[in-house]
Amino acid sequence: MSLWSRTRNTVYREITATAMALFLERGFDATTIDDIAAAAGISRRSFFRYFGTKEDVVLGDLIASGDLVRQALEARPDDEEVWAALRNALHSVKDTAFDEPTMLKIFTMVHQTPSLRARSIEKHLEWQALLTPEVRRRLGADPADPLDVRADALVATVITCLDVAGDAWTRGNGAVPLETLFDAAAAAVRAPGG
């Protein structure tokens, strides 16, 4: 069993690396799954045993991060303001699978490819669902009341700020760190004047 998952993880990472190289070289839409399968030396059918969709190759690690963010949020002290707790939880999770210039290229690709952008936002919706229960708890909200939107709104807004910051980060070619942009976005939203 341990050997299994190790082998599986190896293949998984190999496909990811191969596909990413192709994506960055000739673009996401211009790369077909047949291309990836051929380059990775597997069958088309096997690709779909590792990834549900082509988008998941790029965004797969992002999904897994969602649970890490949840854990980080739950680890924040109870007396911390919800907003700050969410911010710190997000910042504590860094994806270190690629170096920063590559990350910038990937981010840019995601933000410029509609299907990737959409999928990425869907992943963010999953994060929302993951983080909302803990925020409800911190707000003392009834966990089952569908009409108490406070937690949903807070989580969604924080993630939106992250998205806006990521967008600006790619537009500015990574000149300003993501954290700075995020804090600027958050400050704008919470400023009394608006």
Added chain:
Amino acid sequence: MSLWSRTRNTVYREITATAMALFLERGFDATTIDDIAAAAGISRRSFFRYFGTKEDVVLGDLIASGDLVRQALEARPDDEEVWAALRNALHSVKDTAFDEPTMLKIFTMVHQTPSLRARSIEKHLEWQALLTPEVRRRLGADPADPLDVRADALVATVITCLDVAGDAWTRGNGAVPLETLFDAAAAAVRAPGG
């Protein structure tokens, strides 16, 4: 030319009505474009001359609304707070093509169908791009500075609040009006404690 567009609009509306009936009857994913084309008495190929994607049948009117929101925003007085101006601009645009129970069904379908949800968010991104310039103007931001994220953050957050409110609206079966939910979401985001 006037006759043309009138005919075209008639066909457009006919396809929409036919397709919506099928969607609400048997579900979005379970309805193929062949089904729609057959029911509407057109060819499959012609369907794609009126709609780029299947999702656009449901969300097409939403796209057009974006421009109305922009106009409404530009019509708000200059001394109104940006946040309030955005809120009022959004509220002033109501889609009256369907009665409320039907709207609730459509909203629920959109929020429960991943591909529709994704497309709907893409449309919201388009709204963002449409509304941001005017907000930048009101904030006195450099129109070309990619690192000034204030306007993007504000617009994105307001739209996020609308999305959260819409989600709660469907979860509560329309018991509480959308406006009330939106204002509750906005209040939660802007509350000092967070």
Added chain:
DNA sequence: GCCTGATTGACACTGAGTGCCAGACCGGCA
């Protein structure tokens, strides 16, 4: 060495979306 279960590749299929082409339609014109 055999058995069991998981993985794999090959094939066929659905369904969305696109390019192409020939024919129908319609207003204008002689």
Added chain:
DNA sequence: TGCCGGTCTGGCACTCAGTGTCAATCAGGC
């Protein structure tokens, strides 16, 4: 009336993503 331009339409073939099925293969346990 008959011709002529442009446009809309339907039909066909195609690409590509994603799914179901099945037989072959490969690994470890007995």
